[in-house]
Amino acid sequence: xxxxxxAAQSLDGFITRHDTPGSDFASDADRAFFREALRxxxxxxxxxxxxxxxxxxxxxxxxxxxxxxxxxRKPDAFAGDAVSEKLEFADTPPAQLVAxxxxxxxxxCAILGGAQIHSLFLGAGLVDELWLTxxxxxxxxxxxxxxxxxxxxxxxxxxxxLAPSTLLLKYRVDK
Amino acid sequence: xxxxxxAAQSLDGFITRHDTPGSDFASDADRAFFREALRxxxxxxxxxxxxxxxxxxxxxxxxxxxxxxxxxRKPDAFAGDAVSEKLEFADTPPAQLVAxxxxxxxxxCAILGGAQIHSLFLGAGLVDELWLTxxxxxxxxxxxxxxxxxxxxxxxxxxxxLAPSTLLLKYRVDK
Numbered sequence: 001x002x003x004x005x006x007a008a009q010s011l012d013g014f015i016t017r018h019d020t021p022g023s024d025f026a027s028d029a030d031r032a033f034f035r036e037a038l039r040x041x042x043x044x045x046x047x048x049x050x051x052x053x054x055x056x057x058x059x060x061x062x063x064x065x066x067x068x069x070x071x072x073r074k075p076d077a078f079a080g081d082a083v084s085e086k087l088e089f090a091d092t093p094p095a096q097l098v099a100x101x102x103x104x105x106x107x108x109c110a111i112l113g114g115a116q117i118h119s120l121f122l123g124a125g126l127v128d129e130l131w132l133t134x135x136x137x138x139x140x141x142x143x144x145x146x147x148x149x150x151x152x153x154x155x156x157x158x159x160x161x162l163a164p165s166t167l168l169l170k171y172r173v174d175k
Numbered sequence: 176x177x178x179x180x181x182a183a184q185s186l187d188g189f190i191t192r193h194d195t196p197g198s199d200f201a202s203d204a205d206r207a208f209f210r211e212a213l214r215x216x217x218x219x220x221x222x223x224x225x226x227x228x229x230x231x232x233x234x235x236x237x238x239x240x241x242x243x244x245x246x247x248r249k250p251d252a253f254a255g256d257a258v259s260e261k262l263e264f265a266d267t268p269p270a271q272l273v274a275x276x277x278x279x280x281x282x283x284c285a286i287l288g289g290a291q292i293h294s295l296f297l298g299a300g301l302v303d304e305l306w307l308t309x310x311x312x313x314x315x316x317x318x319x320x321x322x323x324x325x326x327x328x329x330x331x332x333x334x335x336x337l338a339p340s341t342l343l344l345k346y347r348v349d350k
Contacts, residue, residue, distance in 0.1 A: 011307065011329065011346070012320040013188020119315065130313075132186065136329035136346060138305075138321060140294065145187040146315040154186065154311040156340040165331035167344075171186070171311060 001102045003126050005111040005118055006037060007145060008133035014142030015115060022053045029163035030133040037110075037131065041066065043101055044110040047117040048072035055081075062086045067106065069097065071117060094124045115147040122150060127173050130154060136165035176277045178301050180286040180293055181212060182320060183308035189317030190290060197228045204338035205308040212285075212306065216241065218276055219285040222292040223247035230256075237261045242281065244272065246292060269299045290322040297325060302348050305329060311340035 008026040009015050017025045026034075038044065042065060051058065051070040058068060059081070068087050072078065075089035082089055090097060101109060111121050121127050132145075154171035162168050183201040184190050192200045201209075213219065217240060226233065226245040233243060234256070243262050247253065250264035257264055265272060276284060286296050296302050307320075329346035337343050 009187075011188070011305075011344070012184075013186075017326070018324055122313070130186075134344075136331055138297070138325050138327040138329065140319070140321040140323050140325040144315070146313060148315050149193055150313050150315040151192070152313040154313065154340065156311055156336075156342070159334065159336075159342065161331075161334075165329065165346075167331070167334065169186070169309075169342075171340075 001098065001106050001109055002128045003098065003109045003111055003121065004041070004129040004131055005121065005127045006034065006131045007113055007118065008034070008135060009145050010137040010139045010142070011134055012138050012140065013145050014139040015113065015145055016143040017137075017139050018141050021049070025135060025137060026133065027135060027163055027166045029166050030135065033133065033162050033168060038066070041108045041110040043067040043069065043106045043108070044112050045069045045071060045097070045117065045121070046112040047114050048078075050113050050117070058087070067101075069101075071097070071120075094121050094126055098126055115143050115145060118145060119147040119150070122146065122152060122173070123148065125175060129157070130171045130173060132169045132171070133162060134167045134169060176273065176281050176284055177303045178273065178284045178286055178296065179216070179304040179306055180296065180302045181209065181306045182288055182293065183209070183310060184320050185312040185314045185317070186309055187313050187315065188320050189314040190288065190320055191318040192312075192314050193316050196224070200310060200312060201308065202310055202338055202341045204341050205310065208308065208337050208343060213241070216283045216285040218242040218244065218281045218283070219287050220244045220246060220272070220292065220296070221287040222289050223253075225288050225292070233262070242276075244276075246272070246295075269296050269301055273301055290318050290320060293320060294322040294325070297321065297327060297348070298323065300350060304332070305346045305348060307344045307346070308337060309342045309344060
């Protein structure tokens with residue numbers, strides 16, 4: 001199974017504008033790209049905060065061919081939302097979660113944030129690629145792309161415009 | 176006079192690797208670009224920390240056709256280093272400094288950091304362009320590109336590779 005971290009950030013590396021949760025700053029072009037990109041993944045992982053932010057949209061769009069896993073310290077608190085094979089809640093450590101998904105024959109997993117989840121999977125050496133939308137914005141403050149210190153080297157795979165000033169940069173994570 | 180902020184950062188927006196001062200993480204390609212780019216500026220501004228970091232190099236390379244201004248709260252402390260028209264120390268507010276440089280007929284000024292200086296000039300609405308080298312690195316922690324909160328919109332002017340995985344992104348600051 002290949003893991004791809006997908007995020008949108010300001011040019012200066014923030015995935016939220018100041019203290020405002022969510023990625024409302026992202027362009028229409030990024031939203032369109034993100035919707036389309038997700039089609040090529042058969043599972044995705046997000047944190048509980050990201051789930052809460054997008055809960056209504058996610059519940060409306062549950063699909064038979066895509067498992068969504070929400071990592072949370074309290075999976076029981078979300079028991080009412082769970083739909084087997086479509087929307088699952090877990091507090092499994094990343095490596096173990098990925099091993100389980102591999103065993104269930106999932107092939108492509110998208111890591112969807114937030115910062116804690118990014119750092120958790122990157123720190124465990126589980127992320128193969130990073131697909132980053134860079135919006136033409138500077139925030140100065142906000143939630144950073146990563147929650148913790150790292151020294152990660154990347155190799156640029158592709159560099160394209162989603163819109164005249166919005167870039168989609170795809171990198172391979174060097175291991 | 177046009178002002179251009181020139182910096183190199185990790186993909187996640189840090190101009191230092193963790194707590195290590197300076198931009199030793201920058202690639203040879205960025206260094207070569209930076210040296211060449213500076214030739215097209217007749218003045219540049221940096222903060223006292225950036226000056227201390229690069230002092231030896233700067234003093235060896237003073238040029239008759241490029242003024243370097245170091246912004247510091249204590250210009251007197253650097254009196255021994257000052258060379259009129261080449262290396263000056265000032266505690267002038269940004270708008271006033273820029274007005275003075277315009278009056279002296281300088282045409283192109285590079286803002287060279289660090290984060291405090293970036294934010295000071297950007298916050299005062301004085302920066303026309305941002306030339307950002309994006310290295311294929313993630314640090315998670317370090318000195319951010321900007322020291323303070325902002326909501327700045329940019330327009331991408333150009334997007335080029337300095338090396339296979341190193342990008343030079345040039346933006347216009349929307350005003």
